[in-house]
Amino acid sequence: PAAKELLLEVDKVRKQFGGLVAVNDVSFQIHAGEIIGLIGPNGAGKSTTFNLISGLLPLSSGQVSFRGQAVGGKPSREIARLGMSRTFQHVKMIADMTVLENVALGTYLRSGKDTLQALLRLDREEEKRLFAEAERQLQRIGMGEQMFELAGNLALGPQRLMEIARALCTDPALLLLDEPAAGLRHKEKQALGDVLRQLRQEGMSVLLVEHDMEFVMGLTDRIVVMEFGTKLIEGEPAVIQASPIVRAAYLGT
Ligand code: ADP
Numbered sequence: 001p002a003a004k005e006l007l008l009e010v011d012k013v014r015k016q017f018g019g020l021v022a023v024n025d026v027s028f029q030i031h032a033g034e035i036i037g038l039i040g041p042n043g044a045g046k047s048t049t050f051n052l053i054s055g056l057l058p059l060s061s062g063q064v065s066f067r068g069q070a071v072g073g074k075p076s077r078e079i080a081r082l083g084m085s086r087t088f089q090h091v092k093m094i095a096d097m098t099v100l101e102n103v104a105l106g107t108y109l110r111s112g113k114d115t116l117q118a119l120l121r122l123d124r125e126e127e128k129r130l131f132a133e134a135e136r137q138l139q140r141i142g143m144g145e146q147m148f149e150l151a152g153n154l155a156l157g158p159q160r161l162m163e164i165a166r167a168l169c170t171d172p173a174l175l176l177l178d179e180p181a182a183g184l185r186h187k188e189k190q191a192l193g194d195v196l197r198q199l200r201q202e203g204m205s206v207l208l209v210e211h212d213m214e215f216v217m218g219l220t221d222r223i224v225v226m227e228f229g230t231k232l233i234e235g236e237p238a239v240i241q242a243s244p245i246v247r248a249a250y251l252g253t
């Protein structure tokens with residue numbers, strides 16, 4: 001098969017918080033159509049790495065390139081506009097608005113304008129366009145039936161899917177998901193996995209931080225393991241699963 005497009009290059013990325021090196025010269029790459037897992041014990045530096053990639057935190061050193069363009073130091077909304085979209089470890093939603101409204105609104109919030117001002121000035125054409133796109137993305141991931149439910153009434157699994165629909169509205173090439181399976185029931189994890197496989201099939205790339213080893217093993221093309229801010233090892237799921245280094249990091253043996 002032809003070589004896949006290099007989408008994201010994380011090159012010796014480093015983040016220090018005072019004396020603490022939270023991310024210590026970490027490098028890895030993501031190609032188009034890959035699902036990459038970023039795993040490691042609590043405090044390993046996974047979320048910080050995410051925040052460095054998506055522009056939420058400034059780099060101490062190193063570089064992040066997205067589609068061949070250096071994005072380190074660019075504001076997160078500009079990086080988002082280039083085709084990178086993310087979700088957060090905790091679901092962000094307005095509980096007494098519908099799923100559709102939450103997704104449509106989220107797109108608008110992501111455009112970076114002042115929320116209330118933006119809502120008040122939203123013209124009819126733009127409003128229509130936002131809701132049409134939100135509906136399209138909810139249908140795409142199989143949530144068409146739940147569009148008019150109140151977001152607060154959804155179980156955690158569908159709430160996470162709602163967040164993914166919201167992230168999809170900006171038409172990203174790369175989706176960053178921070179612990180999307182945390183707290184989900186087995187069936188919900190399966191549904192989430194199915195959605196992510198479908199997106200990969202459609203050519204999208206996904207980087208997911210995950211604590212749940214089993215979920216990551218069954219889904220990803222490649223896994224990057226972090227511990228104490230450094231990259232321990234990178235490889236295909238089977239290689240990672242068999243690695244004594246990884247076992248030691250997780251089980252302390
Ligand atoms: P993970 O997501 O793998 O659990 P984090 O990236 O959240 O790990 O954290 C890595 C380390 O950096 C931890 O020791 C954490 O306490 C520290 N850390 C994270 N964010 C900050 C911050 N804003 N200020 C100071 N220390 C931080």
Ligand code: MG
Pocket residue numbers: 046047048089
């Ligand atoms: Mg984290």
